[in-house]
Amino acid sequence: MTEPMAGTVDGVPGGPSPAELRELVAAAGAAPSLHNTQPWRFRPTADGPGVLVFADPARAVPLADPDGRAMLLSVGAALFNLRVAAARLGLPVEELDLVPGPDGPDEPVAVVRFGPRGAPHEPGELAELAGAIGQRHSSREPFGNRDVPEAVIGELIEAAADEDAVLDVLEESGARRVLALTAEAEARIAADAARRAETGGWLRAEPAGRAPASGAAAGPAAGPADGIPEWALGPQDHEARVPVRDFAGRGPVHTRRFEALPQVATLATRGDTAADWLRAGQALERVWLVATTRGLRVSVLHQAVELPDTRWRLRDPDSGVGTVQVVLRVGYGPPGAATPRRSVDDLLRDPARGR
Ligand SMILES: Cc1cc2nc3c(=O)[nH]c(=O)nc-3n(C[C@H](O)[C@H](O)[C@H](O)COP(=O)(O)O)c2cc1C
Structure with a gap:
């Protein structure tokens, strides 16, 4: 497969197609994060089918999270969504490396490598969780008194x-x-x-990502993509x-x-x-x-x-x-509201090539 990748990313034979890469990254980007900072970015691996996962220290919350612990926790949540989306696409994760102490923001914190399509998936039926990615929200409302079975x-x-x-x-x-x-x-x-x-x-x-008020110019509602x-x-x-x-x-x-x-x-x-x-x-x-x-x-x-x-x-x-x-x-209670997300293009942008 030699299709060129969209935007600023390069293709790798056998890797996810451009559309699939965007689907993986969109799923990852829907993860929860401290204060909705979304401190992550992604790039396809250059040496085989896979995805590099980066933390984005520009999105740190230094007083609440001086060690970057919650930042990596948030990135871990995004990584899990990426694995679920990969399972749904039939891209088996053959290798998952968590990099023990990345040397600066240009080093990935995790590397996901995909095996040949059709190989057995990760155990645990991850694909079945894909539908929940878009339904999951933080619910800060009161819950009922019903016990969880x-x-x-x-x-x-x-x-x-x-x-x-x-x-x-x-x-x-x-x-x-x-x-x-x-x-x-x-x-x-x-x-x-x-x-x-x-x-x-x-x-x-x-309000972000909401329809413009009546009388306002038509077009996509502008608003913050994070927070x-x-x-x-x-x-x-x-x-x-x-x-x-x-x-x-x-x-x-x-x-x-x-x-x-x-x-x-x-x-x-x-x-x-x-x-x-x-x-x-x-x-x-x-x-x-x-x-x-x-x-x-x-x-x-x-x-x-x-x-x-x-x-x-x-x-x-x-x-x-x-x-x-x-x-x-x-x-058990109200589902919580959807919060804004950064665009897939933003998550795939390579800062080394200009942000
Ligand atoms: C490490 C971490 C810490 C968080 N801390 C809080 C918190 O203390 N209170 C809270 O209401 N939400 C907290 N959240 C939830 C985030 O605010 C929430 O994920 C983010 O705003 C995106 O909204 P969503 O979960 O509805 O997608 C935390 C999330 C993460 C990953």
Whole structure:
């Protein structure tokens, strides 16, 4: 196959076609990321069929994420979506390298190599998750009080284990402990003016990607391609049980009653290296997509992971395997709103050739 690749990318015989490459990258770009920074970019491999996955330090959030841990976690989530899209296209992932410590932004953080089409796919029926990629959103609204069935909890735990991570779905006392730590971290972050300004910098007041108001010029609605639009934010908890991040820094001006006992889970990895952060991101997205296929909603409570002391205290004092990478709230409720995404062209642009 010698078709030329679209835009600034070069083709590789046997690799994904230009349209397929765009499909892979669009799926990857739909992943969740800290403050919707979307800190990733992609390029086809030059030496065989595959995709190079890069982190984009220009999209770092240095106060919330000084080590770039959440950035790599976000990239890991994008990488998982790319694997799902590849499975759907019948492109088997033959090799997946997580680069232990990339040397600067020009080094990929992961390399995905595809085997011959028709070769057996990755186990785990990844292709079946493809439909959930576009349905998955953060849902910051109150959930109902219906319990998640044990069988579904088992599937979520298995999804994390398949990516070499540990999902701990907490009993009441554990959930209360983790929510209290999250509330403590939220209060400390909210009291820090620099942190407030950093978070506020990723908040988008203007509607993005929406149809122009009547009377406005026709054409694609212009708007920011990243950050969190106000419409994706939820209320604060009237009872202060669920410490939803106060992105807008307004305090409890818009409150509602949340679920009485939130179902909370921690996602941990055995180590805490750059490769573990990429693993955690893949596990996060796998859990989230499986949850989506089961009608569950998910939101991330990341505040306690952002402060070293609260992060340490998140570990279960009894079993405490590994290091907690993210805290999730799961339940049944509204689906959450779609948020903007960077274009596929932007994600495939090679900064070395001019951005
Ligand atoms: C590492 C990480 C940390 C996040 N932290 C939070 C958080 O503390 N509170 C929250 O409401 N959402 C959090 N999110 C969710 C992002 O804000 C969300 O993924 C992004 O805005 C895109 O929206 P979407 O998930 O609906 O696609 C986090 C996501 C990631 C990957």
